[in-house]
Amino acid sequence: MLDASFLKNLRTIEARYPDRRSAILPALYLLQERDGYITPEGMQALAVHFDISPMAVHEVGSFYTMLNFRPVGRHHIQVCRTLPCKLRGSDQVTSCIANKLGISVGDVTPDGTFSLLTVECLGSCDTAPMMQVNDLYYENLTRARIDAVLDELKDEDASYTKRPGPDGF
Ligand code: FES
DSSP: OOOHHHHHHHHHHHTTSSSGGGGHHHHHHHHHHHHSSOOHHHHHHHHHHHTSOHHHHHHHHTTOTTSOSSOOOSEEEEEEOSHHHHHTTHHHHHHHHHHHHTOOTTOBOTTSSEEEEEESOOSOGGGOSOEEETTEEEOSOOHHHHHHHHHHHHHHHHHHHHSOOTTOO
């Protein structure tokens, strides 16, 4: 489960801390980068590695919304729901995205392309309302901007699936 290359990266991270258990959080992030989300098997493997219970690993990670303990879409959308964004229309942003994608908050589209969550302040309050899609921020959102961003992401996916493989197919 924790293969040689994963362990090599993990040991590099652990070396930065006086107590290697302080590396649990970045270890969870590494796991998510590798598997798309933190699987129960991955959590179990980290628990064995750090010699703690799987529940203790979960307790560390579940505090942070950037760690996902269930599958998310290729484009994971997180809309800020904290007061400054709320006052500038984050509820409408969330509804607009949910309607456009045909899903509710917490869901993934059936094709696995998008997932939607609402989260606490993402630290970009002066550009409210805003959302994060994977690692990118989209700010000063309006209905037109949301439409444009979602269409752009869908197009990216379409061009990706059409891209020829190594044999030209
Ligand atoms: S309140 Fe939305 S980014 Fe801070």
